[in-house]
Amino acid sequence: MPVDALVAELRRELTPQRVRTGPSELGLYRRDASNIEGSASVVALPETTAEVQACVRAAVRHGVAFVPRGSGTGLAGGATPLDGALVISLTKMDRVLSVDVENRLAWVEPGVLNLDLTRAVAAHGLHFAPDPSSQQSCSIGGNVANNSGGPHCLADGVTSAHVLGVEVVLPDGSLALLAGEAPEPDGLDLRGAFVGSEGMFGVATKICVRLTPNPPAVNTMLMDFDSVDAGASTVSAVIAAGILPAALEMMDALCIRAVEEFVHAGLPVDAATVLLVEVTGQPHGVDAESARVVEIARAHGARSVRVAADEAERALLWKGRKSAFGAIARLQPNYYLHDTVVPRHKLPEVLAQVYEIAARHLLMVMNVFHAGDGNLHPLLLYDKREPGVMERVYAAGDEIVRVSVAAGGVLSGEHGIGLEKRDYMPLMFGPADLAAQAALRRAFDPAGLANPHKVLPSPASCSDIQHVPHGAWV
Amino acid sequence: MDGMDVDGVSAGQIDLERFAAEVGGRDAGEVAIAGAGTRGGAPPGVRTVHAPGGIAWFEPAEMTVCCGAGTPVDVLAATLAERGQRVGALPAGGTVGGALAAGSSALTRLGHGPLRDALLQARYVSAAGEVVKAGGPTVKNVSGFDLCRVLVGSWGTLGFIGEVILRTRPLPPVAKWYSTPSETPSDLLARLHRPASVLWDGSTAWVLLEGHADDIAALARGSGLVECDGPPPLPAGGRWSIPPRQIGTLAGTGRYVAEVGVGIVHHEHPAPPREVDPVVRTLNERIKDELDPWHRLNPGIDLFAAGPVPSRR
Numbered sequence: 001m002p003v004d005a006l007v008a009e010l011r012r013e014l015t016p017q018r019v020r021t022g023p024s025e026l027g028l029y030r031r032d033a034s035n036i037e038g039s040a041s042v043v044a045l046p047e048t049t050a051e052v053q054a055c056v057r058a059a060v061r062h063g064v065a066f067v068p069r070g071s072g073t074g075l076a077g078g079a080t081p082l083d084g085a086l087v088i089s090l091t092k093m094d095r096v097l098s099v100d101v102e103n104r105l106a107w108v109e110p111g112v113l114n115l116d117l118t119r120a121v122a123a124h125g126l127h128f129a130p131d132p133s134s135q136q137s138c139s140i141g142g143n144v145a146n147n148s149g150g151p152h153c154l155a156d157g158v159t160s161a162h163v164l165g166v167e168v169v170l171p172d173g174s175l176a177l178l179a180g181e182a183p184e185p186d187g188l189d190l191r192g193a194f195v196g197s198e199g200m201f202g203v204a205t206k207i208c209v210r211l212t213p214n215p216p217a218v219n220t221m222l223m224d225f226d227s228v229d230a231g232a233s234t235v236s237a238v239i240a241a242g243i244l245p246a247a248l249e250m251m252d253a254l255c256i257r258a259v260e261e262f263v264h265a266g267l268p269v270d271a272a273t274v275l276l277v278e279v280t281g282q283p284h285g286v287d288a289e290s291a292r293v294v295e296i297a298r299a300h301g302a303r304s305v306r307v308a309a310d311e312a313e314r315a316l317l318w319k320g321r322k323s324a325f326g327a328i329a330r331l332q333p334n335y336y337l338h339d340t341v342v343p344r345h346k347l348p349e350v351l352a353q354v355y356e357i358a359a360r361h362l363l364m365v366m367n368v369f370h371a372g373d374g375n376l377h378p379l380l381l382y383d384k385r386e387p388g389v390m391e392r393v394y395a396a397g398d399e400i401v402r403v404s405v406a407a408g409g410v411l412s413g414e415h416g417i418g419l420e421k422r423d424y425m426p427l428m429f430g431p432a433d434l435a436a437q438a439a440l441r442r443a444f445d446p447a448g449l450a451n452p453h454k455v456l457p458s459p460a461s462c463s464d465i466q467h468v469p470h471g472a473w474v
Numbered sequence: 475m476d477g478m479d480v481d482g483v484s485a486g487q488i489d490l491e492r493f494a495a496e497v498g499g500r501d502a503g504e505v506a507i508a509g510a511g512t513r514g515g516a517p518p519g520v521r522t523v524h525a526p527g528g529i530a531w532f533e534p535a536e537m538t539v540c541c542g543a544g545t546p547v548d549v550l551a552a553t554l555a556e557r558g559q560r561v562g563a564l565p566a567g568g569t570v571g572g573a574l575a576a577g578s579s580a581l582t583r584l585g586h587g588p589l590r591d592a593l594l595q596a597r598y599v600s601a602a603g604e605v606v607k608a609g610g611p612t613v614k615n616v617s618g619f620d621l622c623r624v625l626v627g628s629w630g631t632l633g634f635i636g637e638v639i640l641r642t643r644p645l646p647p648v649a650k651w652y653s654t655p656s657e658t659p660s661d662l663l664a665r666l667h668r669p670a671s672v673l674w675d676g677s678t679a680w681v682l683l684e685g686h687a688d689d690i691a692a693l694a695r696g697s698g699l700v701e702c703d704g705p706p707p708l709p710a711g712g713r714w715s716i717p718p719r720q721i722g723t724l725a726g727t728g729r730y731v732a733e734v735g736v737g738i739v740h741h742e743h744p745a746p747p748r749e750v751d752p753v754v755r756t757l758n759e760r761i762k763d764e765l766d767p768w769h770r771l772n773p774g775i776d777l778f779a780a781g782p783v784p785s786r787r
Contacts, residue, residue: 100719102660102663102664102719103717103718103719104735146616147616148616149614157591158614158616160591160623161587170753174753175753176751176757177751177754178754180717181717181718181719181737182717182737183588183718183737183738184577184578184627184715184738185715185748186748186777186778187750187754187755187758187777187778188628188757188758188761189623189624189626189628190624190754191623192590192620192622192623193619193620193621193623193624193761195623200619213668215667236535237535239534239536240535242558243644244537244643281667281685281689282685282686282689282692283689284688285685285686288647288686341612341614342612343533343611344535344536345535373612373613373614374613374614408611409610409612410610410611410612410615410617411617412615412616413614413615414614415616416616417616417617417618421617425618428610428617429607429618430607432600432604432605433607433608436600436608436633436765437621439761439765440621440624440761441619442760442764443757443760443761443763443764444757444760455618455619
């Protein structure tokens, strides 16, 4: 058995305690936070770059696929191991290695949690701008793998814009530094290729991130509307007016009520939608832009505008936004979260279609999303004990993905493709486009052992379809 | 194409099929692409093609614009400015495609980010003569591998960019250059919240502040900044790329203007050669071999030759 030999080698290279094969532990690693389950044959917990290299080299030697894994908060099955792969968990590599306050950059290990990095540099008036809703538990390595964003991508850009360099154990076990502190390294932008490659180009072992100075002035506003359409139109009008808020988030009626019962933030529970708008910068600019945002919102029918009076109230409003997923448990025990992007001006039209699709499939849908980016997060709520419900959930999800792309959007804004959406890639890309992506993947991983079967759909033969486990959208 | 519609209605796609036919497939031999010629020409004897120009559409409410790679940067900038927007990272002059191929950002990289981050989608002609799409039309997109990043700065060696969708940003209400002989770069960086640019020649600092007029005036007063006409003339001998903390080590190397907090140095001398990790070199070669197996696109370009010097071609 190649796996037995692999395990023996890993135990020699790491320590026996950090190489796990027990069935209950393997069960913990058979999926990420998605519904898609696979199977791992062994889990390794390296603590150093050299140990990661040893893991990858051992996997290559024994012809076993390997899957890098951070905190496992991914929602697209990107970290789901298939066919008894080796899971390389980076959770023990969790040190902030250095911080250059003056030039606003830091070197971190991949297992550092997103929010922990911001906490580590807060005393210097800095933060790490990409802030997924799971930032308390997701790792920087996972953010890099999925190019995971968050509310503040609207003004600050996606994660790729905040990653300066990555030390990578390549899929053949060799070590490379892709870019770094120098802004224009010679050669191709391999750093840019690696960010968002979902563990298929190698394993990140050190990451150089850009830190963002905290703004001198922040104004967080909550405004509510009688219709989703009015809220969505306000979003487009704000951007069209030349204002780029730091964040522009939206929650619909069902979400407002669920969140309010959960966090008691004083949200207007009779509203059809609320917008959470954050404007940051220098004081005069923040005042002027905030006034203009309010004026636009009023013109689009905003019923009330609540301005956070202090940091505590601001934190409460954000807690409401970021607790949305936790609040769902009050409505249904399970949810399926989608992640498509549509052009901002299509938000009203696509949201109307999302509601129609959910109603037709007899499902509750709750919308909480990054409206400024057009990044939708429809949550289909269900009880998996109900017979036949999963078929309806997948059917509704399929339609939501298709209407989003048909509206000029894309498959994923921040979760990635993973297993969940890989067979939807042809909706966005033609054969030549996909062939180019496959070529890039081959350049990094000619043997195809790094997290195989993800992102790229199978060739026309569909010979790989069998690898997609139950729960995937195939 | 000439037409465009600034209200967001597409005036039609850029004709990439014709461009692809000009580039040709694997049997069409070596071929080079040229824009406005600001970054040099093709090697002798190599056929040259030009990417199509024109603005296909501009949607201010989406903050996105779609144009042919052959569009002059200044034409694009003027069009966007009419609706109060810009692509701040684009350096002036030349064509949009040329700037992306070279991958060198404007002097405002500190505040606006690198040019690579402005590219949302590219349609390019591959070595096989096919039109290939990379990226997506929305400001947020993580659908598949990020070929766009690899195209930026590839000097046309992986594919010839034909049409791009770029992210635009609002123009600031006010933008002013200041200078000061007394503040050190580190003090300026610490005191000014996200300035668009801070330059340093070893004795004088220049700062570009953008935003509300009252904020800018207050910041300038607080830091002893004196308004000036613009950035200093930049030495054109070489464009160095160093870790930003190393700009303090430039003294005595010759005349330079460094982008503080970024690490780009405009120097009178060419960039000193840098050691290239053999693993990184091999990866570069593999990508080239995969995307242009016949090595027919922009022959003669060596991405590791002497650092990213804009004038080398």
